[in-house]
């Protein structure tokens with residue numbers, strides 16, 4: 221222990237030096253003020269780099285090193301959350317990052333396949349102090365003993381699983397299991413599906429995989445960012461600290477409802493509406509809605525121009541429309557073409573009217589007359605109001621709001637009734653993939669933006685030219701003496717020598733100070749380096765279309781459990797989800813051990829699913845507690861009974877969740893002090909009140925499930941599998957069969 225403590229003291233001394241260095245260089249760089257040109261760029265890069273390092277050093281403080289491997293060859297390596305090198309000439313590694321290949325035997329070696337290891341040591345610390353050592357001997361022929369041998373083998377894992385919950389998910393980097401390690405380190409190309417029952421570590425594995433990929437492919441992924449998609453904001457809050465605790469921040473966490481920049485989904489859909497909106501056919505429906513906005517005039521439009529009346533009838537507009545559609549561009553982007561075709565048509569009509577020789581019918585106009593007529597028509601407001609009616613510029617929000625207000629004509633009666641709603645600006649989660657689809661179909665008429673960008677660039681070039689001129693002038697001044705005395709003084713290069721104004725302006729544009737994740741969040745067309753989807757079974761086909769557009773390389777990890785599918789719009793099978801994008805070219809892996817729920821609780825939860833699916837095979841629990849879950853019928857005062865049961869179940873340390881139908885929340889909250897509830901409850905509080913859907917992906921020491929007969933099977937399965945220690949069920953009416961058998 222003493223020697224490990226000395227070693228760890230040495231590591232922290234190194235961390236303190238590095239931290240001091242990083243702080244000083246960030247401070248110095250920022251104190252330089254707003255220098256122009258290259259220096260500013262270099263300063264920003266340095267600040268970003270050092271700030272990242274600082275964040276990582278601060279994040280791992282107190283939990284820097286957790287393991288050691290002793291190789292049969294006599295070498296030892298300490299394993300930590302980040303890697304550290306000594307301050308010697310060779311930069312000798314002193315702490316190995318858990319993600320490095322050298323660290324891998326720490327997770328994979330067994331007595332059967334020791335992978336060159338003699339011993340594996342788990343080092344437990346509190347702050348910077350070593351508290352315990354657990355050694356596993358892998359080479360049984362080796363007689364050296366340390367006195368810290370762990371005879372149970374899994375003591376460290378079980379201690380982690382039994383510890384009180386905090387309301388925030390923690391990392392599992394000390395105890396990653398071999399089957400989890402293989403998923404975490406799987407190659408990043410292509411689609412990897414990870415399926416497993418409740419508590420098998422899917423979320424934990426997905427997050428550690430993100431950290432691993434950022435380590436292994438930092439160059440690519442730090443630039444393109446990694447997107448992690450979760451089912452709801454409370455869940456994202458729950459998992460939000462795992463990656464920072466591993467020293468990683470270059471990740472965007474979002475729900476699907478947050479993936480259309482500028483829109484926040486605040487309204488709610490009925491399950492029927494969400495199911496209709498999520499169907500793949502909606503893509504065709506929206507395409508049809510857009511086509512219907514490309515109208516034919518009925519009756520013909522009369523345009524007065526220079527005392528002549530020109531008639532735009534459906535035949536003429538039809539030809540312009542077909543020609544425009546032939547360009548196969550999105551609606552707004554092709555408006556430029558439509559304008560051109562209509563102007564040409566009107567020019568021909570007018571030229572025929574005023575320029576035809578009455579004797580032989582030939583044209584009296586030459587090319588410049590025709591150009592002049594076209595230019596004059598382009599000045600006529602009546603022409604533009606006709607174009608606006610026939611090919612209007614449309615925003616995705618406008619298109620969708622209008623469609624939802626009047627979906628008849630595009631959908632069957634029942635489906636139309638399910639989604640119809642008055643025009644509002646409030647969006648639902650299921651609207652977001654539709655907005656994204658509409659944005660794809662509409663595209664942008666980017667002429668105004670192009671015009672603005674050109675003007676902006678001209679200004680920047682002028683500014684850059686000014687800066688270069690100043691720098692040139694100061695160069696002459698600063699180096700005057702030297703140049704006078706030394707004709708070779710011209711070897712000193714200034715910015716002026718190496719970049720011209722245009723290139724310099726480009727560099728300035730590149731200096732966008734936002735991180736890749738921040739830029740990605742604001743850009744609908746961003747292509748992520750890798751996407752991880754948790755609870756992937758819940759996403760609708762329309763949501764998949766949105767996500768696939770964000771990941772053209774199809775480098776994705778999808779984790780989920782079809783048995784926990786709650787959303788009516790969710791997709792039943794992986795092949796159904798993926799076939800449209802990658803056919804059958806995806807890897808499918810399974811996790812089969814439940815690390816959360818003790819076997820006593822898992823048996824009950826599994827029985828609920830098995831009642832409807834006799835072949836159902838739940839994951840096997842890694843531990844049992846000897847504490848049986850209880851089921852109790854209550855009389856008239858259900859909220860009172862909930863308060864009593866909550867007092868009984870509340871852990872001394874740790875968290876209790878009450879999972880109840882939403883209709884009961886107000887009454888229950890009134891009977892409990894300090895309970896947190898609502899759309900985004902504070903999960904770090906001792907008692908949390910949730911509805912079954914909100915409990916998805918979360919876990920608590922104790923769980924009280926109220927009125928289970930009101931949940932669907934998969935919601936009930938989710939609710940029953942949230943506890944790490946104790947479960948109670950309260951009800952007033954009939955119960956699903958497997959629970960009824962447990963009724964006290």
Ligand SMILES: Nc1ncnc2c1ncn2[C@@H]1O[C@H](COP(=O)(O)OP(=O)(O)OP(=O)(O)O)[C@@H](O)[C@H]1O
Nearest residue numbers: 392395396397418419420421422423424815816917
């Ligand atoms: N190797 C491990 N070492 C320590 N704890 C682990 C390990 N694997 C999983 N766990 C713990 O088990 C619990 C369940 O993990 P996680 O939430 O990732 O499961 P899940 O498969 O996503 O569950 P669900 O489908 O129910 O949401 C977490 O507390 C997690 O930290």
